[in-house]
Amino acid sequence: DAGVTQSPTHLIKTRGQQVTLRCSPISGHKSVSWYQQVLGQGPQFIFQYYEKEERGRGNFPDRFSARQFPNYSSELNVNALLLGDSALYLCASSRVASNQPQHFGDGTRLSIL
């Protein structure tokens, strides 16, 4: 079975631009979560979606938004990019929304120039 897949793997943007990152969960998993991992630190929670509804939001500005589609795939959008948004963006999926082990994709490396 395929694991969590994320695209693109790498992305370079400039300040002020907008970016969309994509995630396909493991087959049968209905929950998708997004994390931001800055170099040298642990991942920080951004959003969780379950059955197309937002179930949790971390301490990130409104420039960050996400959605989940009927096939449970998800997109993370970031507007008005700042240099500090440079990070590895990780997507994780699980069968249900709570207390389940999460399976991570290999992330999208976003660099802001």
Added chain:
Amino acid sequence: TQLLEQSPQFLSIQEGENLTVYCNSSSVFSSLQWYRQEPGEGPVLLVTVVTGGEVKKLKRLTFQFGDARKDSSLHITAAQPGDTGLYLCAGPPSNTGKLIFGQGTTLQVKP
């Protein structure tokens, strides 16, 4: 706010040595998970500990959950170069699906 503090942040040892990584919090967690992350990849789940005092073994790795469910440790016996990576502890606050991560422990095992 629930936080997880990991120590040490960096560890560089020779092959064959033993080591312990600690994950501490002032808050109670219903469970704690340990992940290993290699460069260019996402974190991979190693183990989940749920019961206070629980000990789980995964080959040369031993994981322990504190009696009060506020802390956990990871002990590696006879470390090998293949153990090199970033070790992360994580836990779900309350009964939510999100995970709070520690800042990670970077382990380098030299041959």
